Amino acid sequence: MTIKSPKDFWAGLMFIGFGLFFAIWAAKFYQFGMSHSMGPGYFPTVLGGLLALIGLVVLLRSLAIHGGKVPRFHFRPLLMVLGGCVAYGYLIGPAGLIIATAVLVLVSALGGHEFRLKEVAILSLALIVFSVLVFVKGLDLPFPLWPAMFE
Amino acid sequence: MEILHNLVLGFGVAVSPINLLYCLVGVLLGTLIGVLPGVGPIATIAMLLPVTFSLSPVAALIMLAGIYYGAQYGGSTTSILVNIPGEASSVVTCLDGYQMARQGRAGPALAIAALGSFFAGCVSTLVVATAAPPLAEVALKFGPAEYFSLMVFGLIAATVLAHGSLIKAIAMVILGLLLGLVGTDVNSGVLRFTFDVPELADGIGFVTVAMGMFGIAEIISNLEQRGAREVFVTKVTHLYPTRNDFKRAWKAVLRGTGVGSVLGILPGGGALLASFASYMVEKRSSKHPEEFGKGAIEGVAGPESANNAGAQTSFIPMLTLGIPSNPVMALMIGALMIQGIAPGPQVMTDKPELFWGLIASMWIGNLMLVVLNLPLVGMWVKLLTLPYRFLFPSILVFMCIGVYSLSNNPFDCLIMAVFGLLGYVCAKLECEPAPMILGFILGPMMEENLRRAMLLSRGDATVFFTKPISAGFMIAAIVLLVMIALPNIRKKRDEAFAEEA
Numbered sequence: 001m002t003i004k005s006p007k008d009f010w011a012g013l014m015f016i017g018f019g020l021f022f023a024i025w026a027a028k029f030y031q032f033g034m035s036h037s038m039g040p041g042y043f044p045t046v047l048g049g050l051l052a053l054i055g056l057v058v059l060l061r062s063l064a065i066h067g068g069k070v071p072r073f074h075f076r077p078l079l080m081v082l083g084g085c086v087a088y089g090y091l092i093g094p095a096g097l098i099i100a101t102a103v104l105v106l107v108s109a110l111g112g113h114e115f116r117l118k119e120v121a122i123l124s125l126a127l128i129v130f131s132v133l134v135f136v137k138g139l140d141l142p143f144p145l146w147p148a149m150f151e
Numbered sequence: 152m153e154i155l156h157n158l159v160l161g162f163g164v165a166v167s168p169i170n171l172l173y174c175l176v177g178v179l180l181g182t183l184i185g186v187l188p189g190v191g192p193i194a195t196i197a198m199l200l201p202v203t204f205s206l207s208p209v210a211a212l213i214m215l216a217g218i219y220y221g222a223q224y225g226g227s228t229t230s231i232l233v234n235i236p237g238e239a240s241s242v243v244t245c246l247d248g249y250q251m252a253r254q255g256r257a258g259p260a261l262a263i264a265a266l267g268s269f270f271a272g273c274v275s276t277l278v279v280a281t282a283a284p285p286l287a288e289v290a291l292k293f294g295p296a297e298y299f300s301l302m303v304f305g306l307i308a309a310t311v312l313a314h315g316s317l318i319k320a321i322a323m324v325i326l327g328l329l330l331g332l333v334g335t336d337v338n339s340g341v342l343r344f345t346f347d348v349p350e351l352a353d354g355i356g357f358v359t360v361a362m363g364m365f366g367i368a369e370i371i372s373n374l375e376q377r378g379a380r381e382v383f384v385t386k387v388t389h390l391y392p393t394r395n396d397f398k399r400a401w402k403a404v405l406r407g408t409g410v411g412s413v414l415g416i417l418p419g420g421g422a423l424l425a426s427f428a429s430y431m432v433e434k435r436s437s438k439h440p441e442e443f444g445k446g447a448i449e450g451v452a453g454p455e456s457a458n459n460a461g462a463q464t465s466f467i468p469m470l471t472l473g474i475p476s477n478p479v480m481a482l483m484i485g486a487l488m489i490q491g492i493a494p495g496p497q498v499m500t501d502k503p504e505l506f507w508g509l510i511a512s513m514w515i516g517n518l519m520l521v522v523l524n525l526p527l528v529g530m531w532v533k534l535l536t537l538p539y540r541f542l543f544p545s546i547l548v549f550m551c552i553g554v555y556s557l558s559n560n561p562f563d564c565l566i567m568a569v570f571g572l573l574g575y576v577c578a579k580l581e582c583e584p585a586p587m588i589l590g591f592i593l594g595p596m597m598e599e600n601l602r603r604a605m606l607l608s609r610g611d612a613t614v615f616f617t618k619p620i621s622a623g624f625m626i627a628a629i630v631l632l633v634m635i636a637l638p639n640i641r642k643k644r645d646e647a648f649a650e651e652a
């Protein structure tokens with residue numbers, strides 16, 4: 001047996017995984033109820049089962065019908081962009097908007113093709129000034145600018 | 152005459168200086184992101200949602216709506232001048248628009264696109280104004296069974312009209328429905344799929360999901376593609392179309408407006424579908440199909456009118472039923488809910504100034520666009536020379552601020568990153584994110600209506616087929632599914648989306 005359409009094969013697996021997870025989890029922990037008084041487990045169990053079933057169809061079709069290969073994953077932009085966002089969220093409270101913005105711009109820029117430190121520095125500065133003026137001063141969003149110990 | 156009275160009320164609201172200002176801000180921002188490739192209306196509206204917290208509901212909706220239809224104007228400019236569609240809905244405009252520009256007729260192409268869009272905007276504003284009130288009246292009579300069937304129909308239609316694999320789109324809808332259930336179950340108070348994370352008790356914020364699936368995933372995908380964008384800007388010399396241009400274009404504008412207005416209302420419809428369908432219609436009905444792709448003015452006039460008409464009429468289901476037909480409308484519903492307004496047919500009677508103010512502002516916004524856009528063409532094109540390496544960190548900063556400010560909780564940034572990852576994986580596996588977002592929004596509503604309907608019918612599922620309106624939606628959904636399964640129609644559907652590839 002060969003996989004003729006890798007894209008669909010993996011998509012099918014993904015759907016089966018999500019479907020089974022939701023269905024089993026809901027069936028195990030939430031009351032199913034009856035059709036005239038549905039419990040919290042009813043809808044997710046049914047939907048999860050349906051999703052797993054559709055996933056199975058997608059998976060089986062991928063063994064029969066030819067389709068595209070899965071394009072290569074590029075991990076550098078992926079990790080840098082996602083990491084930058086998470087870092088921003090967890091830095092802005094304790095370290096303040098200025099440091100969080102600089103870190104986000106720096107980290108995400110490392111995910112691009114060209115990295116010029118001078119440009120990144122200027123861009124960070126511009127974005128910090130803009131954020132402070134528009135979001136903190138203009139819209140009154142309650143963000144600290146600097147780490148709490150310096151304020 | 153009631154409609155006249157209502158429109159007067161609407162214009163009274165829309166021309167107040169503050170609302171005019173937000174309309175202007177909206178359409179300018181819309182044009183800006185329409186020009187810039189890689190920044191779509193979904194991510195932009197999601198980014199700006201926090202900004203709208205402090206506005207009045209009318210001003211918030213006026214600005215967000217301006218972004219959506221403004222993007223249709225901006226997208227056409229870059230399609231014509233530099234062969235880069237700034238917006239997915241102007242991909243087809245590249246085909247003939249850029250060819251016209253190469254023949255030195257960029258001016259007429261831009262002018263026809265703008266005038267066609269304006270005409271379509273006027274007509275579709277009227278369509279919204281006349282079609283919405285009776286629809287809302289009908290919708291007021293809907294019970295849970297009707298709502299459930301309507302949502303089933305809507306979701307099925309959305310998958311049929313989306314491009315790509317149908318079965319995968321349905322799977323994505325169900326995944327969205329499931330993810331929408333995360334949080335506290337309103338009926339029993341049980342926490343579902345929260346894994347003892349307190350932040351998940353209120354559910355996953357859909358703004359966060361939308362930004363992750365569309366914004367973040369798009370940036371990562373853009374960063375993969377090597378090669379600098381080179382921009383050769385054609386000089387725009389004369390703007391006015393010739394008499395012959397008008398003669399050829401006016402019918403296309405009419406047809407595009409019609410096609411766009413109808414497709415915009417359908418679930419899953421909107422600007423994107425409208426422009427593709429209109430191009431097909433023009434090519435089929437033309438006496439000179441061979442000119443298409445070589446600078447036929449109909450190929451610009453039709454789709455450009457259609458995408459603007461579609462963008463506007465897609466407000467109808469949102470305003471009358473409280474049901475989004477595409478992700479942009481889902482965000483609008485989110486904006487309303489943040490303002491404490493439950494979207495649905497009662498909005499029109501409870502808040503007429505909101506409803507009619509928005510409609511009037513659409514017409515004003517279209518006027519602003521046509522007046523502003525042509526003189527500003529040069530400026531917009533200059534923006535294109537801005538390299539992506541400056542653009543994407545800026546977008547990320549705005550997205551992170553937007554998401555963080557929703558509840559000042561770093562957890563939201565984490566969730567956005569998780570959905571960014573999911574969006575990236577889905578893009579690799581050719582699974583469309585749009586159906587998932589619709590399912591995500593409708594998940595809790597669907598469950599609620601299903602429960603109520605089944606409770607009222609004492610567990611009898613045939614209720615969905617014995618109530619006439621509900622049966623109508625269910626039958627329509629089944630017919631759609633059967634139709635798409637037929638090989639002949641399936642081929643046509645694939646053809647319609649083939650231009651995009």
